Amino acid sequence: MKPILRKVDAGNDYTFRIREDILPYLYNHWHYHPEAELTFIRRSSGTRLVGDHMERFGDGDLVLLGPNLPHMWRNDDLYFHPGSRHKSESIAVHFLPECLGKTFLHIPEMKPVRLLLEDARRGIRLTGGLHDRIRHKMEVILHAKGVYRVTSLLEMLYDIACSNEKLFLSSLGFTQSHSFDRVDKINEIYHYTFNNFTQPVSIEEAARSAHISPHSFCRYFKTRTSKTYIRFLTEIRVGHACKLILENSMSIxxxxxxxxxNNLSNFNRRFKEITGKTPLEYYRIFSDRKTG
Known part of the structure; x- marks a missing residue:
């Protein structure tokens, strides 16, 4: 299954789309679209994939994604349980960079925004005071009408462009070296891995899930994601471990x-490799924040 080209309909009355979603779970397919996207996760949790980057997300997640950047928010398993009462709430703004005119971004006053949208091709997560300001403005733009929709979007983009409180997600070396028109098995591999990472997973099994020979699998996966499959699997497992540690209902x-x-020493080593901290250090930092 190839990365899905998701079509975003702004409607006849608007140049870009603002959408509020309150759903059982987020759209959980590896996809892309020509529109840039500013998304605020009001309430939800899981794993976010952007290009070759992966990390846990939770309430308040706020990211800017450039055009044609593959991405996916994958909710935790509990969102998919029959009868689950968990809901995901989000606000998303989708806009084509040229939606206000092909020359608009090239006027001198718009240079910071033009450079921001170029940087956003790697994906950007907003932090600190910038996060708080844009989070509030996302709630406001949801109800904006007429020209105020346009001015609100421009204000947010300019604020983001002028701030240092942002983190790049995908690596600088990440490139889309393959054509989206070609058959791509990454979605099958992602879904197989998310559904099986708590059990022993072999290269042969992962390759079989995507109907690829084990001989070709590792090279194929690294070409598509800029990382090895074992690294990807380890990141998912460590991300899940972080979630369990934060829930504070299990021992290390x-x-x-x-x-x-499959053993504690390997877990400690891989956890520190990914997070920079041992599981116990991670737990203590979290405990201090809860009691501080």
Missing amino acids: AQVCYASGF
Whole structure:
């Protein structure tokens, strides 16, 4: 299954689309679209993939994605359980960079925004005071009408462009070297891995899920994602371990095995490799923040 080209309909009365979604779970397919996207996750949790970057997300997640950047928000398993009462709430603004005119971004006053949208091709997460300001403005633009929709979007983009409180997501070296028109198995591999990472997973099984020979699988996956499959699998397991540690309902040893690791020393080593901290250090930092 190839990365899905998702069509965004702004309607006849608007140059760009603002959408509020309150759903059982977020759109969980690896996809892309020609529109840039500013998305605020009001309420939800899971794993966010942007280009070759992956990390946990939770309430308040706020990112800017450039045009044609593959991405996916994958909710935690509990959102998919039959009868689950969990809901995902989000606000998304989709806009073509040239929606206000092909020459508009090239006037001198718009240079910071033009450069921002070029940087956004890697994906950008907003932090600190910038996050708080844009989070509030996302709630406001949801109800804006007429010209105020346009001015609100421009204000947000200019604020983001002029701030240092933002983090790049996908690596600088990430490129779309393959054609989206070609058959792509990444979605099958992602879904297989998310559904099985707590169990032993072999290269042969992962390759079989996408109907690729084991001989070709590793090279194929790295070409498509700029990382090895083992690294990807480890990141998913560590991300899940972080979630379990934050829930504070298991011991570190229990978290290790519940996340798909087969021994504690390997878990500690891989966890620190990904997060920069040992599981115990991660737990202590979280505990201090809760009691501080």
